[in-house]
Amino acid sequence: MKAITIKGPDYNSVVNKTEKMLKKGHTPNLAIVFLSIDHDDQELAVYLNSKGIQVFGATTSGEFIDGVIEEYSITLMLLDVNPEYFRLVFLETGDKSSFDISNKLGQIGKATFSNAAFIIASGWLSQDGEAIIEGITEGYGKEVTIFGGMAGDDLALKGPKVFTFNKSSDKGIVALIIDKSKIEVNGIATCGWKPIGTTKTITKSEGNIVYTIDDKPALDMIMKYLGIEMDVESGKEIVSQLSSYYPLQMERPGVSPVMRTAMFANKEDRSLICAGNVTQGAKVRFSLPPDFDAIEAVVDECEQLKSSAQMDADAIIMFSCISRRLSFGVMMPEELEQVQQVWNAPMIGFFSYGEYGKSKTGKHEFHNNTCCVVTLKEK
Structure with a gap:
């Protein structure tokens, strides 16, 4: 798996950078896209689809790439990975509950791969974070792996969205279902708060x-x-x-x-x-309000994950609560940079309204004020 990160202030900027990358012979088929809600997500999704690139996307309350925080921007991680190793699914609640559609998502994953991991982003479903975890678990099975984040909207608190090609909704869930027999998926939900x-x-x-x-x-x-x-x-x-x-x-x-x-x-x-x-x-x-000890605690748990389960990574995806950014202030880049340096791999992430993942001694569940770090490594 090869991962390349791209960022820019607008659509034209990231398209120009993507075109230059494609001309160099890179052949991505999957894009992780995190962008400000001020941008037209479908404009970018249509372009990426025209290049044969599937889209896993969410709006944010701030984006970051390789430890650098962006404002009102567009960020992409372009992955070249065997299409048989993953499946992209987009579901909306409609007249169903978050539990119902999450249950359906779990069943889709179970029918697709015998050993699956789910990386998810959800829209304006803040009251239903636990229901999403419970639904996927019910549909797939208790040993399911789930990591992800709840989309943001630059703190407007009106309707963050998730999207893929030709689909965008504040009441949706976009999921990247991965075959764990082909791609290692490991992660940690950690906060460091005292x-x-x-x-x-x-x-x-x-x-x-x-x-x-x-x-x-x-x-x-x-x-x-x-x-x-x-x-x-x-x-x-x-x-x-x-x-x-x-x-x-x-x-x-x-x-x-x-x-x-x-x-x-x-x-x-x-x-x-x-x-x-x-x-x-x-x-x-x-x-307590956080200090550098909180950052050290997070980095230490990432180091433990590296030594126990994931020595190397092709890509890192990070979902960090917007509250961490507000409280950490100028210390926030320090945490992002140190986490990225643990594996020294391309990293993309955004500031979220809630996080999905597993703590060191817990189970996969819905979190706040937490950062969820996910590593991918093709076998």
């Missing part, structure tokens, strides 16, 4: 809405406990302060915590609306 304070209990919640923590209104609890003030009229203020600096860590016995981001606050009932389900009765702790 917990703070005592364990608390979610005393009332429904789906992704947290009403009370220790029987106190969730918003009031977090503001008082952390000593912060914010304007609850502004959704972006909630994102930039709550989710970026003080995410919840849901504790589970024997496995790594799973992170949950508060995306909005309801000023009437003082609840928090999270980017993933929070189970009533769950034990949680708040998190």
Whole structure:
């Protein structure tokens, strides 16, 4: 497998670079495309299709290639890989639930390869991250491998999209199903966040809405406990302060915590609306704002993955929560660069609204405030 990365501020720029690459004799047949929602995804998909290149695409809240962060740009990873080793699938919910279409996706994967891995991107389905994991698992089987991210829309929070040729939707899932007997797929979902304070209990919640923590209104609890003030009229203020600096860590016995981001606050009932389900009765702790130790923890887990499962990689795909970018600030490039240097392979990624993957001691599940790193290596 050969991977080449391309980036540019607009359609013409990336097309010109792609044409130059093709003239050199490269023959890609698969494109991983991450771009700002300001761009016309179908314009690019039509062009790539005309060159015999299938498209796995998602809109973002920032893109990066080989450790370099881009703004409102178009990024591509062009792969030359045997077409018998993968299958691209695009599904929309329509009148079905996220679980139903994910279940169908799992069944498609099972019928295609006896040993499959799923790399997925989902649209505006923030309440259904767990349902997507559960659906694929139900359709394929418990030993399924799932990594991916939820599309972004530059923090407009109106409707991030996923796409392929001739298909684009904010209620869709695009999946790259890979034959693991031909291509090694390994990854890690890791965050590096440190917990703070005592364990608390979610005393009332429904789906992704947290009403009370220790029987106190969730918003009031977090503001008082952390000593912060914010304007609850502004959704972006909630994102930039709550989710970026003080995410919840849901504790589970024997496995790594799973992170949950508060995306909005309801000023009437003082609840928090999270980017993933929070189970009533769950034990949680708040998190400290990240420092360089968080980056070191992430890189260390990548190094462990390299030594235990994936010494070499042909390509790296990374899905990193937008909250990490907001909270890490100028430290963010440091994390991206160090992760890419672990394998020293071409890397593409984007800042997402949620991540799919497996932590070191957990199972494949839906995460927030996490980076999900996936490596590909043709056997």
